[in-house]
Amino acid sequence: AQSVTQLGSHVSVSEGALVLLRCNYSSSVPPYLFWYVQYPNQGLQLLLKYTTGATLVKGINGFEAEFKKSETSFHLTKPSAHMSDAAEYFCAVSDTGNQFYFGTGTSLTVIP
Amino acid sequence: NAGVTQTPKFQVLKTGQSMTLQCAQDMNHNSMYWYRQDPGMGLRLIYYSASEGTTDKGEVPNGYNVSRLNKREFSLRLESAAPSQTSVYFCASSRGRGAYEQYFGPGTRLTVT
Numbered sequence: 457a458q459s460v461t462q463l464g465s466h467v468s469v470s471e472g473a474l475v476l477l478r479c480n481y482s483s484s485v486p487p488y489l490f491w492y493v494q495y496p497n498q499g500l501q502l503l504l505k506y507t508t509g510a511t512l513v514k515g516i517n518g519f520e521a522e523f524k525k526s527e528t529s530f531h532l533t534k535p536s537a538h539m540s541d542a543a544e545y546f547c548a549v550s551d552t553g554n555q556f557y558f559g560t561g562t563s564l565t566v567i568p
Numbered sequence: 569n570a571g572v573t574q575t576p577k578f579q580v581l582k583t584g585q586s587m588t589l590q591c592a593q594d595m596n597h598n599s600m601y602w603y604r605q606d607p608g609m610g611l612r613l614i615y616y617s618a619s620e621g622t623t624d625k626g627e628v629p630n631g632y633n634v635s636r637l638n639k640r641e642f643s644l645r646l647e648s649a650a651p652s653q654t655s656v657y658f659c660a661s662s663r664g665r666g667a668y669e670q671y672f673g674p675g676t677r678l679t680v681t
Binding site: 555556559 | 572599660666
């Protein structure tokens with residue numbers, strides 16, 4: 457089975473600072489990788505995904521992530537944090553099967 | 569398009585009561601999923617349906633049953649609710665497996681007293 461590890465259940469950054477949310481996965485086959493965002497009292501929304509091709513993936517709201525096979529990582533970054541980025545972020549991995557495997561989430565706080 | 573809809577939004581049950589959570593999608597997706605979300609545990613898969621007419625257990629199926637009524641609808645039933653089932657429940661759908669992303673409903677917040 458796949459597994460996903462998100463380092464840091466809580467991350468705080470100042471407005472305008474770099475956002476870095478970490479995700480590592482274990483997979484015996486090439487994975488499909490996803491980042492989702494959850495705002496309070498809402499469902500999850502897709503930020504970006506990696507399936508094949510270019511390893512640097514750009515998503516919505518200025519976020520991007522880089523697939524590094526050698527490090528089994530898929531970290532999420534944004535150059536400049538905005539107050540509206542405060543939310544819970546989930547990394548997920550899938551393979552050729554039917555299931556997604558989610559990390560336990562990282563809560564991002566943006567300090568004005 | 570409404571996407572994925574769930575009813576009800578909130579529910580309070582007493583221990584031992586039963587209820588059904590409803591989920592529908594209007595994106596003509598083949599696969600549908602039920603998750604529960606608990607603090608610090610992320611999302612855990614309860615059941616999924618890879619296609620109409622099929623259902624399979626996920627990571628935490630005990631105490632739940634599901635029905636894939638048709639391609640659009642996938643319901644989750646709690647036959648005898650327990651306090652441990654207090655959670656937020658999300659329904660999701662996708663075109664298929666693997667590279668296809670999942671689309672999530674707004675969730676149902678269930679409290680069992």
